Amino acid sequence: xxxxxxxxxxxxxxxxxxxxxxxxxxxxxxxxxxxxxxxxxxxxxxxxxxxxxxxxxxxxxxxxxxxxxxxxxxxxxxxxxxxxxxxxxxxxxxxxxxxxxxxxxxxxxxxxxxxxxxxxxxxxxxxxxxxxxxxxxxxxxxxxxxxxxxxxxxxxxxxxxxxxxxxxxxxxxxxxxxxxxxxxxxxxxxxxxxxxxxxxxxxxxxxxxxxxxxxxxxxxxxxxxxxxxxxxxxxxxxxxxxxxxxxxxxxxxxxxxxxxxxxxxxxxxxxxxxxxxxxxxxxxxxxxxxxxxxxxxxxxxxxxxxxxxxxxxxxxxxxxxxxxxxxxxxxxxxxxxxx
Amino acid sequence: xxxxxxxxxxxxxxxxxxxxxxxxxxxxxxxxxxxxxxxxxxxxxxxxxxxxxxxxxxxxxxxxxxxxxxxxxxxxxxxxxxxxxxxxxxxxxxxxxxxxxxxxxxxxxxxxxxxxxxxxxxxxxxxxxxxxxxxxxxxxxxxxxxxxxxxxxxxxxxxxxxxxxxxxxxxxxxxxxxxxxxxxxxxxxxxxxxxxxxxxxxxxxxxxxxxxxxxxxxxxxxxxxxxxxxxxxxxxxxxxxxxxxxxxxxxxxxxxxxxxxxxxxxx
Numbered sequence: 226x227x228x229x230x231x232x233x234x235x236x237x238x239x240x241x242x243x244x245x246x247x248x249x250x251x252x253x254x255x256x257x258x259x260x261x262x263x264x265x266x267x268x269x270x271x272x273x274x275x276x277x278x279x280x281x282x283x284x285x286x287x288x289x290x291x292x293x294x295x296x297x298x299x300x301x302x303x304x305x306x307x308x309x310x311x312x313x314x315x316x317x318x319x320x321x322x323x324x325x326x327x328x329x330x331x332x333x334x335x336x337x338x339x340x341x342x343x344x345x346x347x348x349x350x351x352x353x354x355x356x357x358x359x360x361x362x363x364x365x366x367x368x369x370x371x372x373x374x375x376x377x378x379x380x381x382x383x384x385x386x387x388x389x390x391x392x393x394x395x396x397x398x399x400x401x402x403x404x405x406x407x408x409x410x411x412x413x414x415x416x417x418x419x420x421x422x423x424x425x426x427x428x429x430x431x432x433x434x435x436x437x438x439x440x441x442x443x444x445x446x447x448x449x450x451x452x453x454x455x456x457x458x459x460x461x462x463x464x465x466x467x468x469x470x471x472x473x474x475x476x477x478x479x480x481x482x483x484x485x486x487x488x489x490x491x492x493x494x495x496x497x498x499x500x501x502x503x504x505x506x507x508x509x510x511x512x513x514x515x516x517x518x519x520x521x522x523x524x525x526x527x528x529x530x531x532x533x534x535x536x537x538x539x540x541x542x543x544x545x546x547x548x549x550x551x552x553x554x555x556x557x558x559x560x561x562x563x564x
Numbered sequence: 565x566x567x568x569x570x571x572x573x574x575x576x577x578x579x580x581x582x583x584x585x586x587x588x589x590x591x592x593x594x595x596x597x598x599x600x601x602x603x604x605x606x607x608x609x610x611x612x613x614x615x616x617x618x619x620x621x622x623x624x625x626x627x628x629x630x631x632x633x634x635x636x637x638x639x640x641x642x643x644x645x646x647x648x649x650x651x652x653x654x655x656x657x658x659x660x661x662x663x664x665x666x667x668x669x670x671x672x673x674x675x676x677x678x679x680x681x682x683x684x685x686x687x688x689x690x691x692x693x694x695x696x697x698x699x700x701x702x703x704x705x706x707x708x709x710x711x712x713x714x715x716x717x718x719x720x721x722x723x724x725x726x727x728x729x730x731x732x733x734x735x736x737x738x739x740x741x742x743x744x745x746x747x748x749x750x751x752x753x754x755x756x757x758x759x760x761x762x763x764x765x766x767x768x769x770x771x772x773x774x775x776x777x778x779x780x781x782x783x784x785x786x787x788x789x790x791x792x793x794x795x796x797x798x799x800x801x802x803x804x805x806x807x808x809x810x811x812x813x814x815x816x817x818x819x820x821x822x823x824x825x826x827x828x829x830x831x
Contacts (some may be wrong), residue, residue: 369681413679418609450615458783466648466653468646468648468650469650469651469652469653471615471646471650472646472650472651472662472720474615475613475614475639475642475644475674476613476639476640476642476643476644476664476666476667476724477637477639477640477667478634478663478666479666479667481671481674482663482666482667482671482674484651484653485674486659486666486674487652487663490653490654490655490659490731491652491653491654493654494654530798
């Protein structure tokens with residue numbers, strides 16, 4: 226009976242339940258509405274919506290014309306068919322050896338007719354110009370794949386550089402292993418600085434220093450991802466179980482040996498997972514970093530784009546797309562096995 | 565071998581962990597430290613491996629004062645067996661035992677895990693002494709049971725031929741049957757290696773069985789110092805129940821699992 230008494234409602238107390246919303250919430254809602262309205266008009270969101278709708282309407286036959294649709298169509302037409310083969314004029318090849326052709330290639334004579342006006346007869350005449358071409362049926366595809374390989378190597382070396390840079394940085398940036406406050410702050414701010422510089426920006430400057438090519442690319446990737454890895458590694462060192470570290474410290478093992486035997490075995494699986502993630506990310510970044518001249522497939526992409534060789538661009542984009550898909554599958558599987 | 569000279573320890577938050585402790589432990593003695601949780605047992609032990617420094621007074625190890633300058637050198641003479649074993653979880657049993665000799669190897673050898681063959685032989689010998697089999701060597705310690713992990717911990721502790729062994733509640737996280745086995749092992753090992761042991765425990769009956777000498781601390785004070793025969797049930801009663809009542813009064817910490825275990829054991 227005693228419990229019943231405790232459960233009964235106290236009649237004297239005044240109860241009241243507030244509405245879930247009040248003036249403050251309304252104010253916040255108005256603020257966000259104004260923010261969306263202002264930024265949306267600056268970003269031309271209405272025009273985007275209108276033209277996209279027009280393009281979709283054109284696709285299903287509701288509209289006569291659409292600038293977006295014609296743009297997309299033009300791109301699609303110029304990309305398709307993808308460029309797989311490569312043709313080189315024989316006369317342009319130095320030291321051409323007719324008896325020793327490169328693998329998987331053959332010679333073709335291509336006749337091109339160019340109409341021009343005969344000034345005497347005042348009639349259009351065709352002049353036939355024949356060129357001997359060396360045709361490699363999968364030449365361009367092979368070239369792109371070779372460039373993709375270089376991109377992957379850039380990503381690999383960027384990751385190796387990042388690991389090498391971030392391990393000492395992480396030890397100094399872990400509060401419990403930093404020799405003093407000054408070095409701790411220095412390491413922390415270096416890591417933040419590395420993370421704050423986008424690869425594309427640092428690559429621009431590194432291209433000036435090291436010239437066009439993969440050196441600038443992998444240095445830029447390495448520096449930026451060292452900013453991430455350093456932070457992750459340092460946090461793991463700080464959060465590692467203190468017990469084993471204390472046990473080694475109490476026998477006088479010293480900081481380096483304690484890190485090696487008391488911390489590293491604990492954090493290793495995490496480190497591998499982080500490093501794989503960074504490798505994955507670096508591969509994706511390496512494909513674009515060439516656009517500023519830092520080697521890899523991006524350099525090829527940028528060159529072809531500037532020459533309006535959209536069929537070449539198409540091949541490059543397809544290869545990038547396939548590589549990223551394959552790598553995604555691969556790294557997801559590898560990481561799930563490790564965790 | 566071990567000497568405490570009127571040692572005080574105050575923490576920054578004002579609590580006094582140790583008050584005027586003076587103690588001398590001769591070489592080769594197995595000295596058990598009893599006392600309820602929070603009485604200062606761990607602090608007393610941590611003074612000896614330099615993980616804690618006295619606020620006042622001085623601690624001597626083999627006649628040498630433990631100070632900033634000497635602590636790194638003196639630590640090599642002191643080994644510790646921990647309550648939570650404090651082994652590196654994902655590392656193999658072999659490397660965990662070998663890591664007990666880390667101060668003796670160069671950084672290069674340590675980095676490459678190339679321990680000299682004398683140390684490797686010693687590790688095998690110790691693993692055999694603590695009752696593990698060769699098939700345990702390459703297994704990760706996290707795969708072993710608690711009792712086996714503590715055996716690895718004991719093997720690690722003896723890697724440097726310590727003059728002093730500190731055992732900080734070595735059996736508090738083990739069940740009673742395994743506890744006895746572990747303490748028997750500790751006792752035998754310290755006899756064979758002529759090691760001075762300071763071992764904190766919760767179970768008075770185990771203390772009586774294995775200690776050459778028993779001391780008890782409560783509220784940072786040395787409240788009992790004598791032979792196992794002098795530790796009568798009455799003394800235990802006073803030590804624990806007096807302490808428990810006072811602790812409830814101060815509403816400091818709830819009695820931990822090990823204390824309730826102890827009440828059961830006393831009943």
